[in-house]
Amino acid sequence: MSELSLSGDATYSREAWEKSAAAVLRKSGRLTDDQPDDAVWDALATRTLDGIAVTPLGTPDTVAGLPDPGLPGQAPYVRGTQARRDDGSWDVRVLHEDPDADRTAEAVLTDLENGATSVWLRLGPEAVDPASLGTVLDRVFVDLAPVVIEARADALGAAEAFCRYLDERAVTPAPGTNLGLDPIGGSLRGYESGLDQGTVVVEGARKAAERGIAAVVVDATAAHDGGASDAQEVGYALAVGAAYLRQLTGAGFTVEDALSQIEFRFAATDEQFTTIAKLRAARQTWNRLAELSGAAEVARGQVQHAVTSRVMLSKYDPWVNMLRTTVATFAAGVGGATSVTVLPFDAPLGLPDAFSRRIARNTSSLLVAESHVGAVTDPAGGAYAVERLTDDLARAAWEELGRIEEAGGIAAAIADGSLAARHAAVAREREHQIAQRKRPLTGLSEFPNLREALPERTPYPEGSEPVHRYGAAFEVLRDNPVATPVFLATMGPIAAHTARVTFIANLLASGGIETVAAGATTGVEDVLAAYDGAPVVCLAGADRAYAEWGADLVAALRAAGAQRVIMAGRPVDGVDVDATAAMGVDALAFLHETRGHLGAPAGVPAGENGADA
Numbered sequence: 001m002s003e004l005s006l007s008g009d010a011t012y013s014r015e016a017w018e019k020s021a022a023a024v025l026r027k028s029g030r031l032t033d034d035q036p037d038d039a040v041w042d043a044l045a046t047r048t049l050d051g052i053a054v055t056p057l058g059t060p061d062t063v064a065g066l067p068d069p070g071l072p073g074q075a076p077y078v079r080g081t082q083a084r085r086d087d088g089s090w091d092v093r094v095l096h097e098d099p100d101a102d103r104t105a106e107a108v109l110t111d112l113e114n115g116a117t118s119v120w121l122r123l124g125p126e127a128v129d130p131a132s133l134g135t136v137l138d139r140v141f142v143d144l145a146p147v148v149i150e151a152r153a154d155a156l157g158a159a160e161a162f163c164r165y166l167d168e169r170a171v172t173p174a175p176g177t178n179l180g181l182d183p184i185g186g187s188l189r190g191y192e193s194g195l196d197q198g199t200v201v202v203e204g205a206r207k208a209a210e211r212g213i214a215a216v217v218v219d220a221t222a223a224h225d226g227g228a229s230d231a232q233e234v235g236y237a238l239a240v241g242a243a244y245l246r247q248l249t250g251a252g253f254t255v256e257d258a259l260s261q262i263e264f265r266f267a268a269t270d271e272q273f274t275t276i277a278k279l280r281a282a283r284q285t286w287n288r289l290a291e292l293s294g295a296a297e298v299a300r301g302q303v304q305h306a307v308t309s310r311v312m313l314s315k316y317d318p319w320v321n322m323l324r325t326t327v328a329t330f331a332a333g334v335g336g337a338t339s340v341t342v343l344p345f346d347a348p349l350g351l352p353d354a355f356s357r358r359i360a361r362n363t364s365s366l367l368v369a370e371s372h373v374g375a376v377t378d379p380a381g382g383a384y385a386v387e388r389l390t391d392d393l394a395r396a397a398w399e400e401l402g403r404i405e406e407a408g409g410i411a412a413a414i415a416d417g418s419l420a421a422r423h424a425a426v427a428r429e430r431e432h433q434i435a436q437r438k439r440p441l442t443g444l445s446e447f448p449n450l451r452e453a454l455p456e457r458t459p460y461p462e463g464s465e466p467v468h469r470y471g472a473a474f475e476v477l478r479d480n481p482v483a484t485p486v487f488l489a490t491m492g493p494i495a496a497h498t499a500r501v502t503f504i505a506n507l508l509a510s511g512g513i514e515t516v517a518a519g520a521t522t523g524v525e526d527v528l529a530a531y532d533g534a535p536v537v538c539l540a541g542a543d544r545a546y547a548e549w550g551a552d553l554v555a556a557l558r559a560a561g562a563q564r565v566i567m568a569g570r571p572v573d574g575v576d577v578d579a580t581a582a583m584g585v586d587a588l589a590f591l592h593e594t595r596g597h598l599g600a601p602a603g604v605p606a607g608e609n610g611a612d613a
Contacts, residue, residue: 014059015037017057018037018038018040018041019037021037021040021044022035022037022039022040025040025043025044030043031043040056041055041056044056044057048229048230048274049229049230049426049429049430050229050230050231050232050393050396052231052389052392052393052396054273054385054389055384055385055388057385058383058384058385058386058388059384060384062384062385062387062388063384063387063388066387066388066391067391069280069284069381069387069390071083072084072377072378072381073301073377074297075287075291075297075300075301076283076284076287076288077283077284077286077287077300077301077302078280078281078283078284078378078381078390079280079336079377079378079381080283080336080377080378081283081301081302081303081304081336081338082377083377084377085374085375085377088368088372088374088375089368089374090332090333090337090338090339090340090364090368090374091117091118091146091176091338091339091340092115092116092117092118092339092340092361092364092365092368093116093117093118093119093120093148093305093339093340093341094108094111094112094116094118094119094120094341094357094360094361095120095122095307095341095343096108096111096119096120096121096122096128096136097121097122097127097128097351098127098128098351098458099126099127099128099129099461101128101129101132101135101136102135104128104136105135105136105137105138105139107354107357108136108137108140109139109140110354110357111357111361112140112145114358114361115361115362115364115365116145116361117145117146118145118146118147118148118174118176118339119137119140119145119146119147119148120147120148120149120150120341121133121136121147121148121149121150122149122150122151123149123150123151123158123161123162124151124152124153124154124158125153125461125463126460126461126462126463126464126465127151127461127464130151130157130158130161130162131161133161133162133165134165134168137165142166142169142171142173142174142177143171143172143173143174144174145174146173146174146175146176146177146178147162147173147174147177148176148177148178148180148217148263148305149162149178149179149180150180150182150217150219151180152185152186152189152191152465153186153191153193154193155179155180155181155182155183155186155193155200155204156181156193156195156199156200156203156204158179158180159179159180159181159204159207159208159215160207162179163179163207163208163211166211167211172212173211173212173213176214176339177213177214178208178213178214178215178216178217178263179204179207179208179213179214179215179216180216180217181200181201181204181205181215181216181217182216182217182218182219182222182240183195183197183200183201184197184240184243184244184410184411184414185217185218185219185220185222185240186222187411187414188222188223188226188414188419189222189225189465197243197247197411198247198250198251201215201216201244201247201248202247202248202251204216205248205251205253205258205261208261209257209261214260214261214262214263214303215261216244216261216262216263217262217263217264217265217305218237218240218241218244218262218263218264218265219265220233220234220236220237220240220264220265220266220267221233221265221266221267221307221309221310222236223236223237223419223423224266224267224309224311225267225310225311225467225468226420226423226424226427227423227424227426227427227430227468228422228423228426229426230274230275230277230278230393231281231393231396231397231399231400232397232400232422232423232426233266233267233278234266234278234281234282234285234393234394234397234400235396235397235398235399235400235401235403235404236400236404236410236419237264237266237282237286238282238285238286238289238397238398238400238401239400239401239404239405239409239410239413240410241262241264241286241289242289242401242405242409242410243409243410243411244258244261244262245258245259245262245289245290245293248261249293255290255293255294255295255299256295256296256299259290259295259299259300260299262303263303263304263305264282264286264302264303264304264305265304265305265306265307266278266279266282266304266305266306266307266337267306267307267308267309267310267311268306268307268308268309268328268329268331268332268335268337268340269308269309269312269324269328269331270309270312270323270324270325270327270328270331271331272327272328272330272331272334273331273385273386273389274389274393275306275328275331275332275335276331276334276335276380276386276390277335277386277389277390277392277393278335278393279304279306279332279335279336279337280335280336280378280380280386280390281390281391281393281394281397282302282304282397283301283302283304283336284390284394285394285397285398285401286300286302287300287301287302288398289401303338304336304337304338304339305337305338305339305340305341306332306335306337306339306340306341307340307341307343308324308325308328308329308332308341308342308343309328310343310347310467310469311467311468311469311470312324312328312469312470313325313343313345313347313348313469314348314441314443314444314469314471314475315348315349315454315469315471315475315478316443316444316448316449316452316454316471316474316475316478317442317443317444317448317449317452318345318346318348318349318454318455319345319443320442320443321345321346321347321348322345322359322363323442325342325343325345325360325363326363326367328342329342329363329364329367330367330371330373333364333367333368333373333374334373334378334379334380335380336377336378340364342360342361342363342364343360344356344357344359344360345359345360346455346457348467348469349454349455349456349457350456350457350458350459350460351457351458351459351460352457353455353457400422403418403422404419407419430470431470431473434470434471434473434474435473435586435587435588435589436584436585436586436587437587438584439470441470441471441474444471444474444475444478444510445471445474445510445587446506446510447506448478448506448509448510449509450481450509450512450514473588474510474511474588477510477511477512477591477592477595478510478511478512479512480512480600481512481513481514482511482512482513482514482595482598482599482600483599483600484534484535484536484598484599484600485513485514485515485516485534486508486513486514486515486516486534486536486537486538486566486594486598487515487516487517487518487531487532487534487536487537487538487562488501488504488505488515488516488517488518488537488538488540489518489527489531489537489538489539489540489553489557490517490518490519490520490521490527490540490541491521491527491539491540491541491542491545491546491549491550491553492520492521492522492541492542492545493520494519494520496541496542496545497540497541497542497545500540500541500542500568500569501517501540501568503568503581503583504538504540504566504568504581505517507581507585507587507590507591508538508591508594510587510591511587511588511591511592511594511595512595513591513594513595513598515538516532516534517540518530518531523549524549524552524553524556527553527556527557528556528557528560531557531560531562533560533561534562535561535562535563535564535597535598535599536562536563536564536565536566536594536597536598537557537562537564537565537566538565538566538567538568538581539553539554539565539566539567539568539575539577540568541568543569543572546567546569546572546575547572547573547574547575550567550572550574550575551574551575551576554575554576554577563597564578564579564594564597565577565578566578566579566580566581566594567579567580567581568580568581568582569581569582570582579593
C-alpha cells in the first residue's frame with residue numbers, strides 16, 4: 001500500500017484517497033460504478049494543447065526519474081538564471097508604440113518615474129518614427145534604464161538609427177539594452193526587409209558589440225500569436241536561437257559572445273501553471289542546446305522577457321483583461337522571467353491611455369512590493385506537478401525542435417509551410433474548445449454584458465499588425481448584434497427556471513442576441529399571454545415541467561407563430577423541438593444558426609474572422 005504525505009506528519013494511503021475521490025465523481029456522473037477507483041487519476045487530469053496530462057495531485061511518484069533541476073543560478077538553469085533577484089524584483093518593461101513622438105515621450109517618462117525600469121520601443125511607419133528617437137528619449141537616462149527597440153519591416157535601419165542616437169548622446173547604454181533584431185520572427189509575421197537574414201543579424205551584432213549592448217531578440221510571441229502551443233512556442237524559440245547562433249559563430253563570434261547577444265521573448269498567459277513550466281522548460285532546453293554548442297556553463301543562462309499574451313485579451317468587457325494580465329504576470333514572475341511587460345487592459349481597443357498604462361505597470365509593482373512574488377527564487381520549484389509539467393514541456397519542445405531541424409531549419413520550415421500547419425492545427429483545436437466553452441472567456445463567451453459601453457481609444461495607425469484573438473469568433477458576433485430578441489418561454493415559478501434561464505440568456509448574449517422572458521408562469525396560457533410573436537422561442541424550465549406540459553406548450557407556440565423552438569437542457573422524450581442547448585453544446589454553431597433564424601446574417605465561421613489591430 002503506497003502512502004501520500006499531504007500535510008505535516010499526516011499520511012494517507014493512495015487507495016483511501018482514490019476511494020474518496022471516486023465517490024465524489026460517481027455522484028456527479030463523471031465516473032461510473034463499474035470503473036475502478038484508480039480511474040480518478042485520468043478523470044481529474046487535464047490535458048494541454050500539446051497533449052500533456054497535468055496530474056490532479058502531485059506526489060513523490062510524479063517526479064520519480066526526473067533529472068536534477070539544479071540550483072537557482074546554476075546549470076541547467078531550470079530554477080532561474082540568478083541565485084536571487086536584485087531587490088526581490090524583476091525588470092518592469094513598458095511597451096510604447098504611439099507614433100506621436102511628443103505624446104510617447106511624456107508617457108515613457110511617466111512610466112519610468114512611477115515604477116517601470118526599462119523601455120520597449122516599437123519603431124516603424126506604423127509606430128514610433130526612428131527619426132524621432134531624440135524626442136522620445138530626450139529626458140530618459142539611457143545609461144540607467146535599458147531600452148529595447150523593435151522594428152519588423154526595416155529592423156537593421158532602425159538599429160542603425162538607434163546606434164546613431166546612442167553615439168550622439170555619448171553615454172554608455174544600460175546593461176540589457178538591445179537592438180531587437182529578429183528577421184526570422186519578422187518573416188513569420190509576414191514582414192520582409194529584402195536583406196539576407198544572416199546579414200541583418202551579424203551586422204547588427206557587430207554594431208551592438210562595439211557599444212557593449214545586445215542585438216538580437218528571439219521573439220517567440222510570433223509563434224504564440226499564430227496559434228502555437230506552449231511546447232511549439234519553446235521549440236520555435238530554440239530553432240530560431242540555434243539559427244542565429246550559427247550565423248554569429250559563422251561570422252567569427254565565439255559561442256559565448258554569440259550567446260550574450262541573444263535575448264528571448266515569450267508570451268505569458270492566464271494559464272498560470274503552463275506559463276510557469278514553459279519559462280522553466282525554455283531555460284532548461286536552451287542550456288542543453290548551448291551545452292551541445294560547446295558553450296561554457298556561465299554563458300548558458302537564458303535571458304527571458306515575458307509579455308502578457310495579446311491574443312488572450314478580449315475586446316469586450318476589457319476590464320476582465322486586468323485579471324488575465326495579473327495572473328499572467330504572477331506566472332511570469334514565479335516562472336523566473338528576467339523582464340516582464342504587462343500589456344494594458346485596453347490594448348484590443350486601440351492605443352492605451354494614461355490610466356491603462358498606470359494599471360499595467362502597477363500590476364508588477366503590486367506583485368513585487370506587496371505580494372513579494374519575486375522575493376523567493378523559483379517559488380514553484382519542488383512542487384511535484386510543476387516539476388513534472390516542466391520536464392514534459394521540455395521534452396515536447398525538444399521534439400518540436402527536432403521536427404524543425406528535420407525540415408532543414410527554421411527558415412525552411414517557414415517556407416515549406418510545415419511550421420504554420422502545426423500551429424494551425426493547434427489553433428483549430430483551441431478554437432473548437434472555445435466554441436464549446438470548454439475554454440471559457442469571461443465577459444465574452446461567458447457572462448457577457450450586451451449593455452456595456454466600451455472605452456474609446458485612439459485607433460492603431462494603418463499598417464499595424466492585425467491580432468487574431470482567441471475570442472475573435474465571438475467578437476465578430478458581438479460586433480453585429482441582432483435586432484430581434486429570443487422569447488424565453490419560462491415554465492413554472494422563477495425559482496424553478498432561474499438556472500436554465502441564466503444559462504440560455506448568457507449563451508445567446510455571447511452571440512449578440514437579446515432575450516425577453518415570460519417570467520413566472522403556471523401553464524401554457526400564461527406563457528402565451530406573455531408571448532410577443534418572436535420568430536425564435538426557447539423553453540426554459542425544469543425537466544419535470546418539460547415532461548408534464550412541454551409538448552402542449554410547443555404546439556401552442558407554433559400555432560401562435562413561433563418559427564423555431566429551442567429547449568434549454570437535454571432532449572426530453574415527447575417534446576418536439578427544433579434544437580436543444582445544454583452544457584457542452586457547440587456554442588458558435590448554435591449561435592450562428594439561431595442568428596440566421598432571427599434574420600441576422602449568419603456571420604463569419606469560426607477561424608475566418610476579421611482581426612483588429
